[in-house]
Amino acid sequence: MRLPPAIINNTEEVLREILRFTAPADSTLSRYFRDHPRLGSRERGAIAEGIYAVLRNKSFYTDFAEAGSTPTMRRLSLLGLAAAVGIDSLGGLSEEESEWLTRIEQIDRTLLPPMMRANLPKWLYDKLVAQNGEADTLQLADALNQPAPLDLRVNTIKASKDEVVAALATAPILCEPTPYAPLCLRVLKKPSLQNLPLFKNGAIEVQDEGSQILAQIVGAKRGEMVVDFCAGAGGKTLALGALMRNTGRLYAFDVSDKRLTKLKPRLARSGLSNVHPVLIAHERDAKIKRLAGKIDRVLVDAPCSGLGTLRRNPDVKWRQSERAIVELNEKQNAIMAGAARLVKSGGRLVYATCSLLDEENEAVVAQFLATHDDFALVPMRDVLAEQKIALEMDDYLKLLPHKHQTDGFFAAVLERKKLPAKPAQVRADAAAADAIEPSDSDTDLAQSAAE
Numbered sequence: 001m002r003l004p005p006a007i008i009n010n011t012e013e014v015l016r017e018i019l020r021f022t023a024p025a026d027s028t029l030s031r032y033f034r035d036h037p038r039l040g041s042r043e044r045g046a047i048a049e050g051i052y053a054v055l056r057n058k059s060f061y062t063d064f065a066e067a068g069s070t071p072t073m074r075r076l077s078l079l080g081l082a083a084a085v086g087i088d089s090l091g092g093l094s095e096e097e098s099e100w101l102t103r104i105e106q107i108d109r110t111l112l113p114p115m116m117r118a119n120l121p122k123w124l125y126d127k128l129v130a131q132n133g134e135a136d137t138l139q140l141a142d143a144l145n146q147p148a149p150l151d152l153r154v155n156t157i158k159a160s161k162d163e164v165v166a167a168l169a170t171a172p173i174l175c176e177p178t179p180y181a182p183l184c185l186r187v188l189k190k191p192s193l194q195n196l197p198l199f200k201n202g203a204i205e206v207q208d209e210g211s212q213i214l215a216q217i218v219g220a221k222r223g224e225m226v227v228d229f230c231a232g233a234g235g236k237t238l239a240l241g242a243l244m245r246n247t248g249r250l251y252a253f254d255v256s257d258k259r260l261t262k263l264k265p266r267l268a269r270s271g272l273s274n275v276h277p278v279l280i281a282h283e284r285d286a287k288i289k290r291l292a293g294k295i296d297r298v299l300v301d302a303p304c305s306g307l308g309t310l311r312r313n314p315d316v317k318w319r320q321s322e323r324a325i326v327e328l329n330e331k332q333n334a335i336m337a338g339a340a341r342l343v344k345s346g347g348r349l350v351y352a353t354c355s356l357l358d359e360e361n362e363a364v365v366a367q368f369l370a371t372h373d374d375f376a377l378v379p380m381r382d383v384l385a386e387q388k389i390a391l392e393m394d395d396y397l398k399l400l401p402h403k404h405q406t407d408g409f410f411a412a413v414l415e416r417k418k419l420p421a422k423p424a425q426v427r428a429d430a431a432a433a434d435a436i437e438p439s440d441s442d443t444d445l446a447q448s449a450a451e
């Protein structure tokens with residue numbers, strides 16, 4: 001059955017707003033759907049997919065939509081909707097529009113000028129070509145312009161992987177294991193999962209395989225003191241807490257109350273009791289200072305451009321700018337310096353981003369090492385071997401959608417050099433002092449966590 005002609009107008013209306021790039025596309029779409037409750041689920045799906053198709057293919061579509069007699073916004077909407085549901089499913093097309101859409105569908109995109117084929121803004125295209133060359137950039141861009149698969153992480157606190165596969169099969173939902181992360185399942189279609197008992201009872205979380213690998217390379221062990229410095233809504237926190245088998249202490253820091261609030265229901269579902277969310281004012285907050293030198297593993301999943309997640313958030317490439325990257329860089333350097341203070345001698349600091357740009361990745365690590373000679377890089381190949389992850393990397397983790405079918409991720413592991421052992425008497429005195437005067441850091445933080 002054809003979709004009603006009115007959805008072309010709806011798409012045009014919301015697209016006009018989204019293309020101003022003043023807010024994330026997903027939040028504008030959610031608000032539009034809330035304001036238009038009469039749209040059915042099929043119509044909503046078509047509009048959302050149509051908008052995402054325009055965002056993914058904006059350079060190519062704009063070039064073709066600007067020619068012709070009908071308004072550009074209608075033509076862009078038609079191109080997006082046709083890509084999302086097929087020309088034959090669209091009601092209300094004129095004969096000229098149907099023929100025009102068919103002609104564009106038949107264009108061989110490999111013959112387009114490279115930047116138009118990549119559908120990237122010039123500044124980003126130029127940076128990626130300078131970094132990786134044109135052929136690799138085009139392959140990367142093609143992969144970034146495909147929708148991401150739906151990956152799940154099995155929460156072993158609640159169920160085994162086999163139990164989850166069996167329960168999904170009865171739904172019936174088909175899934176398959178992925179190559180690298182041991183607890184990852186890739187769902188073959190994209191069913192809604194929210195109402196599944198498995199989801200409600202916390203046995204599964206939606207999480208990209210790349211994100212799961214990142215949590216694993218932190219190498220957090222049972223009973224350790226761990227900090228997830230930029231925990232956000234807790235995607236990696238929950239994975240870390242489960243890897244620690246719900247033991248030790250895992251602090252989830254963030255400067256955003258809104259994001260930490262989103263962590264709370266996920267935490268309740270997860271069954272974890274070792275996680276302590278703490279709202280911090282900034283990376284030098286006094287709450288942090290009190291944990292200085294006490295933490296085994298610190299993860300900095302830094303605020304970044306998010307360019308590695310274009311499969312999910314295609315608007316990000318049009319919303320980011322070179323100037324924003326410079327500002328992010330300052331923040332990334334400052335957060336690393338703040339987080340480093342927590343790491344104990346012999347402990348590890350993991351820097352991670354979902355950016356594709358060297359300046360947010362290798363350059364931040366280089367700047368950190370240049371100013372922190374008490375840290376050394378642990379080559380990623382050694383970390384992956386420790387964790388038995390079958391990925392070939394050199395010094396850094398660099399996950400890419402066209403090579404690993406994950407979002408784009410970067411990570412580096414830095415170890416704080418071990419201090420020379422203290423003389424026996426000094427050690428004994430320090431132990432006695434600790435026993436009499438427990439540090440106030442834990443009580444303070446536990447209190448913040450309870451708030």
Ligand SMILES: C[S@@+](CC[C@H](N)C(=O)[O-])C[C@H]1O[C@@H](n2cnc3c(N)ncnc32)[C@H](O)[C@@H]1O
Pocket residue numbers: 229230231232233234235236237253254255256259280282283301302303304331335
């Ligand atoms: C990439 S997101 C984290 C995503 C999260 N780790 C996850 O797996 O879902 C970066 C986070 O850093 C937080 N952030 C920004 N500045 C910060 C700072 N100075 N200290 C700690 N967190 C900060 C942001 O609020 C945001 O939640």
